[in-house]
Amino acid sequence: MADTTKHPDRHPRPLSPFMLGTYYRLQLTSFTSILTRITGNGLIVGTILIVWWMFAMTQGGAYYDLVNGIVHSWPGEVVLTLSLWAVWYHYLAGLRHLWFDAGRGLDLPTAEMLGWGLIVGSFLLTFLTFLVI
Amino acid sequence: MRYITDRKRATGRGSARSGTEHHWYMQASAVGLAFLVPWFVYCVGRALTLPYGDAWYLLMQPYVSIPMGLAVFVGMRHFAKGATMMIEDYTRGTWRKALVIAALSLSYAVTAVGLYALIVITLKA
Numbered sequence: 724m725a726d727t728t729k730h731p732d733r734h735p736r737p738l739s740p741f742m743l744g745t746y747y748r749l750q751l752t753s754f755t756s757i758l759t760r761i762t763g764n765g766l767i768v769g770t771i772l773i774v775w776w777m778f779a780m781t782q783g784g785a786y787y788d789l790v791n792g793i794v795h796s797w798p799g800e801v802v803l804t805l806s807l808w809a810v811w812y813h814y815l816a817g818l819r820h821l822w823f824d825a826g827r828g829l830d831l832p833t834a835e836m837l838g839w840g841l842i843v844g845s846f847l848l849t850f851l852t853f854l855v856i
Numbered sequence: 857m858r859y860i861t862d863r864k865r866a867t868g869r870g871s872a873r874s875g876t877e878h879h880w881y882m883q884a885s886a887v888g889l890a891f892l893v894p895w896f897v898y899c900v901g902r903a904l905t906l907p908y909g910d911a912w913y914l915l916m917q918p919y920v921s922i923p924m925g926l927a928v929f930v931g932m933r934h935f936a937k938g939a940t941m942m943i944e945d946y947t948r949g950t951w952r953k954a955l956v957i958a959a960l961s962l963s964y965a966v967t968a969v970g971l972y973a974l975i976v977i978t979l980k981a
Binding site for chain 2: 814
């Protein structure tokens with residue numbers, strides 16, 4: 724995108740406004756949409772933690788013990804559990820995005836139902852993962 | 857300098873055929889990740905619960921390490937584009953450039969370290 728801040732004679736381009744809560748009533752559809760972005764970007768934290776842990780495996784010894792200790796400490800477990808929920812939420816939201824992109828499911832009752840599906844489904848899959856592993 | 861709007865200048869010249877590139881990449885990588893991520897989550901979840909030696913043995917299996925390497929690679933490209941889009945939505949100017957470069961660097965660094973770890977685990981049996 725062109726950077727127009729260097730041209731004071733022009734209006735600066737608008738940023739994506741934070742509309743939720745301030746201008747728009749929070750709705751299930753908009754809430755689940757912004758949560759897709761938040762979970763997707765937030766997943767970098769859990770990814771770094773896991774990749775760091777795999778790297779520590781290759782180093783072995785005291786370094787592995789240190790990193791493994793951090794990963795299995797309670798803050799580490801909290802990050803991993805939140806990441807697990809985030810990955811399933813983002814997964815289901817991505818599938819919904821593909822479905823919306825195909826021009827389907829956009830009528831209000833279906834969109835609302837899909838929103839609840841994301842929330843319930845993400846918790847269900849998180850619980851299921853704990854059962855399986 | 858012609859005093860017309862950008863829109864007027866562009867109208868009638870056809871599409872650039874590149875405007876949807878980002879969206880299409882996100883769609884395509886999302887479909888790929890839809891297959892890779894559940895397996896990645898399962899394998900990492902299993903490995904985290906196992907003792908050192910057993911976790912190593914699990915991660916060195918080709919049916920584990922190859923899809924996991926793919927998931928890290930495609931996942932980090934997906935992240936790089938998504939994070940770039942978020943940064944471009946909320947910031948401008950020098951901050952935007954700095955943050956986009958940081959996001960790209962971070963995703964390449966995570967990819968490199970992840971692939972390094974998986975390769976070493978596979979080869980140093």
